[in-house]
Amino acid sequence: MARLEIFGALFIRALGSLLHFTYEAADKAWWAGIFSATNESVWEHLKLAFWPGAIWTLLLRLIPIDRPKNFWAGRATSLLLMPLAIALGFYGYTALLGSHSLILDLALFVVSIACGQAAAVGVYAASPLGRGFEAAALVLLLIMMAAFSAFSFIGIDAPLFQPPSEHTQ
Numbered sequence: 215m216a217r218l219e220i221f222g223a224l225f226i227r228a229l230g231s232l233l234h235f236t237y238e239a240a241d242k243a244w245w246a247g248i249f250s251a252t253n254e255s256v257w258e259h260l261k262l263a264f265w266p267g268a269i270w271t272l273l274l275r276l277i278p279i280d281r282p283k284n285f286w287a288g289r290a291t292s293l294l295l296m297p298l299a300i301a302l303g304f305y306g307y308t309a310l311l312g313s314h315s316l317i318l319d320l321a322l323f324v325v326s327i328a329c330g331q332a333a334a335v336g337v338y339a340a341s342p343l344g345r346g347f348e349a350a351a352l353v354l355l356l357i358m359m360a361a362f363s364a365f366s367f368i369g370i371d372a373p374l375f376q377p378p379s380e381h382t383q
Contacts (some may be wrong), residue, residue, distance in 0.1 A: 215282060215338050222270045226296075226327050229266035234259075248363050254377040256304055257365060259319075260297035263327055264362050267293045272357070282326040283348075288337035290351035293358060296330035301374065314378060 233250045240246035249265045251258035271289045282288065303322040308314045337343075356379070365375065 215279075216335045217375070218274070219335050220326075222267075222274070223331040225270055225273075226263060226266040226331075229269065229276050229323060230262035230323065230327070233265065235261050235372045244367075247366050252366055256301055256373075257373050257375045259304075259323075260300055261362050261366070263296040263300060263323065264293055264358065267296055267330065268355070268359060277354070282338035283342035284337050284340055286351040286355070287343050288334035290354045290358075291337045292330040292334035293355060296326050296332050299326035353354050 235250075237243075237246045237250035237252050240250070242252075249261065267289075271293070274285075274289070285378060300322055302320070303326065304314065307318055307322070311318075
């Protein structure tokens, strides 16, 4: 699974990079806005790690491999950690530097994906967590999918959902 998750990190990074541009390429179609960045807010960039990670999870379920007992817990951990690391990293470094940097944003994207995938491998290697944990992880994944599907279209007045202002560029 560790080798597969390394490949998964590359897959997530490549697909996430493409999704940065698909909303505009799709002429701002609503369906593209579910998966793609619709503006430059932090929230929209979190989707660029989450949705490719969710697709990777689906691919891992479809291919005939021996999945670890903690499969859903590992994938939920990864899919929760990647966006969380991106958000915390972005707000952390911009608080320190006073502005954001494209190079740091890209590095943060890559590192967050690697951390998420490594966390999944760690959860896979842990002692079996049991059906209750696996069920809770699956429910968490469904909640995250609903949130990432809906919150781009709901006007939320919070910094996470607003494009950066000119003073942080």
